[in-house]
Amino acid sequence: MKRYSLSEAEDKLIGIKGTPARDNYEFELKLELIGDMIQAARKERNLTQEQLGQLVGVKKAQISRLENNATNVTIDTILKVFNALEAKVNFKVELLNRQVKVA
Template structure:
């Protein structure tokens, strides 16, 4: 591996430039994982089980579990519902 100066260099070395199929898949999987971790942390802080969150939002426990493990490609509207309705928190999205 060449001299790496930052994380982006590592990603390019391993998955290629943004816009390539392999890199796009990595980015999607990474986002799903990060959203899952954030949901799990917020749910645990609210002292809710996956089943309780599912009941509050009209989903299934297995779906909550898949999201938390980064195995489900979730739409923003669904994530919004889980955070705002299910957990009673505000979801803020910024584009920078």
């Protein structure tokens, strides 16, 4: 049986980087990681979902959805949650090597 590296398996099963399927997969994975980070920070601060919701001004169900499935969430909401958790947030933006034509 042939062995595959993780990147080879992802290319084969999900799609090569730059394809819509792969981009969507990586985007959803990043959202899942954000939910995990929120949950870990909340637990480290010894807060319940309900308590965090009160700090942010949302209901417990919204915190639960954010932790378990961070789709359809705005950056503003994520920043409010991390602000309530007194956590520092850093965004990294990388420009791709694409030429942009300006008319």
